[in-house]
Amino acid sequence: MSEEERERLAREKVQRQVNEKAGVGDAAFPGGGTLLTEPILVVNQKTKIIELTNEYEVMDREGTRLGAIREVGQSTAKKVIRALTKFDQYLTHRYEIVDASGAVMLSMTRPAKVFKSTMVVSDAAGAEIGRIVQENMIGKIHFGLEAGGTSLGSINAENWRAWNFNIKDPAGEELARITKTFEGIARTVFTTADNYVIHLHRQLTDPLRQLVIAASVGVDTALKQDSRGLN
Numbered sequence: 356m357s358e359e360e361r362e363r364l365a366r367e368k369v370q371r372q373v374n375e376k377a378g379v380g381d382a383a384f385p386g387g388g389t390l391l392t393e394p395i396l397v398v399n400q401k402t403k404i405i406e407l408t409n410e411y412e413v414m415d416r417e418g419t420r421l422g423a424i425r426e427v428g429q430s431t432a433k434k435v436i437r438a439l440t441k442f443d444q445y446l447t448h449r450y451e452i453v454d455a456s457g458a459v460m461l462s463m464t465r466p467a468k469v470f471k472s473t474m475v476v477s478d479a480a481g482a483e484i485g486r487i488v489q490e491n492m493i494g495k496i497h498f499g500l501e502a503g504g505t506s507l508g509s510i511n512a513e514n515w516r517a518w519n520f521n522i523k524d525p526a527g528e529e530l531a532r533i534t535k536t537f538e539g540i541a542r543t544v545f546t547t548a549d550n551y552v553i554h555l556h557r558q559l560t561d562p563l564r565q566l567v568i569a570a571s572v573g574v575d576t577a578l579k580q581d582s583r584g585l586n
Contacts, residue, residue, distance in 0.1 A: 366418030369397050373416045376536040377552035384558050386415060390422040390454060391568055396553040398424070398572050409450070413572060422454045424572050452572060461565060463573050474498075476569040485566045487573065500570060502562045510570045520574060522567055530563075531555045533571055551575065 373379050379395055386393040395416040400409070411424040428449045452461040461484070464475045474487040485502030487510070497511040506525050510533075513519045520533040535551040553571040558564075 369399075369414050369418035370416065372397055372399075372536045372550060373552055377534040377554070379416070379534075379552060379554050382416070383554075383556050388415075388421075390452065390460060391564065393421065394555045394558075396421070396568075396571065397550075398553065398575070399550045400575070411572070411575075413452075420455055422452065422460065424450055424452050426450050450573065452569065461569055463569055474569070474573055476566055476573075478565075484562045484569075487566065487570050498570065498574075500563070500566045502566065507563045507566060510574060522570060524563075529556060530559065531567055531571060533574060 373395060382394040384394050386395070390396070390413055393415045397414045397416065397418075398411050399414070400411045409424070409426040412420060413422045413424065414420050426448060447467045448465045450463040450465075451459050452463070453459050459479045461479070462477045462481070464477070465472055466475070471489040471492060473489065476484045476487065478484055485500065485507070488499045488501060490497055490499050490509075495512040495515055497509055499506055500508040500510065500522075508522060508524045508530060510520050510522045513521060518535040521529050522531040522533070523529050532554045533551055534554070555567070559567055
């Protein structure tokens with residue numbers, strides 16, 4: 356198969372995810388061509404039988420690559436722990452959100468935890484932007500979006516298995532949706548790959564925009580470390 360054919364099939368797969376599996380219609384606003392400015396994002400995890408580090412590609416609704424999410428700072432010892440035990444979920448995890456050229460746009464750190472998770476979101480220089488804070492452990496999981504001690508909104512699971520989420524502002528207005536898409540039972544059972552579509556309903560300003568994007572692309576990594584059974 357030629358490179359052009361592989362690229363065509365990859366784009367068609369992304370478009371099916373958006374249009375058929377997530378049921379997303381027209382975009383609410385024009386995209387700016389970057390990970391932080393597109394109204395619709397597709398996040399697809401790289402398929403692995405045994406997952407030792409999380410890696411995701413981020414694309415627009417047409418399948419154009421906008422960037423990636425990558426786990427960083429994984430030592431050999433941590434990879435062994437992850438492969439052989441479930442203790443890994445209690446350790447610190449660090450991620451970078453990079454653009455198509457590989458430049459860091461945002462970073463996320465989930466400090467070591469016992470029960471509830473907190474994801475610290477920072478800019479490219481390492482300055483803290485805000486936090487994504489888990490607020491419950493039982494029932495439909497939800498997280499608060501905070502900056503400077505002020506609540507900017509929440510990200511809320513719509514079912515107990517945490518497959519789909521809505522993101523709302525403090526007044527309860529929906530800002531965005533996250534829809535998990537599936538590639539078939541064999542792929543779901545025998546690999547660790549998770550794919551989902553993010554749909555922003557309106558343009559947002561920073562730091563809310565940065566937190567919403569981080570929450571959208573980072574919710575799967577946060578939940579995966581909390582419980583393998585949620586994903």
